[in-house]
Amino acid sequence: MHNSFLRAIDALTAFVSAGLRLGIGRTRTGVLVAADRLDAPAAKATGQRLVGLFLGTTFIGLGVALFVHAGLGLPPYDVLLSVVRDRLGVTLGQAIWLMSAVLFTIAAALGQRPGIWTLMYIATTGTTVDIAVQLIKDPEPLVVRLTFLVLGASGIVAGVSLVVHSALTGGAFELLMRAGAARGFDPLRVRSALEIGLLVAGVALGGDAGIGTVFFAVLVGPAMRAAQVALQDHRSGRHARLNSGGNDDRLVLAGSWAVPRRTGESPSPDLL
Numbered sequence: 001m002h003n004s005f006l007r008a009i010d011a012l013t014a015f016v017s018a019g020l021r022l023g024i025g026r027t028r029t030g031v032l033v034a035a036d037r038l039d040a041p042a043a044k045a046t047g048q049r050l051v052g053l054f055l056g057t058t059f060i061g062l063g064v065a066l067f068v069h070a071g072l073g074l075p076p077y078d079v080l081l082s083v084v085r086d087r088l089g090v091t092l093g094q095a096i097w098l099m100s101a102v103l104f105t106i107a108a109a110l111g112q113r114p115g116i117w118t119l120m121y122i123a124t125t126g127t128t129v130d131i132a133v134q135l136i137k138d139p140e141p142l143v144v145r146l147t148f149l150v151l152g153a154s155g156i157v158a159g160v161s162l163v164v165h166s167a168l169t170g171g172a173f174e175l176l177m178r179a180g181a182a183r184g185f186d187p188l189r190v191r192s193a194l195e196i197g198l199l200v201a202g203v204a205l206g207g208d209a210g211i212g213t214v215f216f217a218v219l220v221g222p223a224m225r226a227a228q229v230a231l232q233d234h235r236s237g238r239h240a241r242l243n244s245g246g247n248d249d250r251l252v253l254a255g256s257w258a259v260p261r262r263t264g265e266s267p268s269p270d271l272l
Contacts, residue, residue: 052166
């Protein structure tokens with residue numbers, strides 16, 4: 001079992017490294033900030049952002065809960081959260097709050113404080129995860145458990161896409177990436193180090209890792225790119241996107257933290 005976890009780490013490290021070249025995340029938090037950099041959503045009214053927040057975090061909560069009940073390994077970021085849950089005797093949602101508090105404290109010490117939308121995102125995500133975990137029951141047939149993985153990953157991708165589409169937040173990773181960029185570090189490498197470091201720590205401490213962890217890491221990048229293209233088509237039209245050159249320009253912009261995501265647009269509202 002230990003050797004299989006080590007092989008899983010090797011595979012995930014390779015996927016994260018590949019994703020680094022394209023600006024793609026491989027964890028729930030990593031892909032949130034990556035999509036926020038690549039999508040460039042227009043500013044939304046407060047009501048629209050609230051709807052996006054609650055719908056998005058509901059999908060994320062359902063997705064994480066499906067992974068929990070599948071019993072085949074949690075998404076990479078949640079592996080360490082399962083350690084916090086088990087060691088401290090808290091719920092998984094409460095572990096989300098505790099881990100976020102630690103990351104926010106580090107970011108604040110480095111000069112990057114979270115905004116109200118970021119705090120609301122964390123609060124509602126933890127709440128929806130706990131509610132969904134209580135509502136869903138453990139399946140027995142393997143085929144149902146595998147179906148839970150597919151539905152769970154789809155739910156998380158849909159939720160993150162809604163959060164980004166509503167111009168809400170890049171999350172704690174964005175704050176730490178900004179802090180790293182201010183000190184001369186490549187922000188994409190900062191994100192990659194966070195993703196790999198938190199996963200390795202979670203596996204080393206006995207977190208809930210397994211085939212579901214690898215499945216999510218492999219799927220989430222391409223799935224998020226497809227979801228972002230679909231949302232962009234919905235917002236501006238497929239013809240306009242294809243005439244502007246598709247996604248390549250956004251992938252280039254993702255490699256430079258100081259360059260606006262599209263000419264004339266303001267930075268992410270995460271710190272507002």
